Amino acid sequence: MGIQGFSCNLKKYRLLKDMTQEQLANAVGVRRETIMRLEKAQYNPSLKLAIDISRVVETPIEELFIFD
């Protein structure tokens, strides 16, 4: 179960960029498990990580991470 009021579209945009979780994790300097948790909305990323991911998948943060 994810964090209440938080949803994440990272998987959709990662697949659009044709990247694996491992590749994305290496690109932003975290573990694959962290990306996995992010995609399941089980982890609330720091602003820095959110920006790094946003740059790598070339998608605005607001579209990747949605807070109700």
Place this chain on the structure above:
Amino acid sequence: MRKRNWRGIVLIGFILAEFLAVGFDVAINGSRIVKPIDFGSYVFRGSDLPLMAVTVGLVCYVVYLVIHMVAANFRKGGTAVKGVTRKLNPKYGWFGIFGFFGFVGIPAYVMQGQVWPFFFFAFFGFFGFFYEAKMSCTLMDERFKEEQTRAQLVSYKTGFGLLWVVAWFMGMAGSHIGITYVALIFTVSSSLIIALVLFLNSYLLYKYDTEEAE
């Protein structure tokens, strides 16, 4: 046969020799060394030598094994690479068994009124190395650091909470039960609390890192 197996066999040999030497001391030497020694009036006899020699040998060998293990761990890259958790051999978790030496405190207290052996209970905390070893060479990203902080917070809160209860109880009951019992209860409880905090630190970090990840 591999060198490692020889070390185990030598250790078992020392332990068996220790049992034999204790048996010899009790059966033939009148328990001169096994019983508490009054060093003021002690006079050495040749029959004291077996138990003394075997005990010194066993202690030296255990110290050698520990130093060898630590040195081998460092040689294999045990020192932490920056940003990655240290590499740890799960065998270190077996050091937790030394915690059972804390029970030696019971006869030591009954026979000699000493409480310091109870401190060995703190070694139970080394069982946490089993969990730390599972997290060897893990990239310490922001989620890891967050979970590490959370695990530390919970374990320290638990430890301080228990310490507070013990201190409060001693403050209330200390004057009734006597200073010896206060020392006894404080030594036992603080050693167990140290062990619990050490163990929880590693266990909770592992738990937080692996839970909900399916």
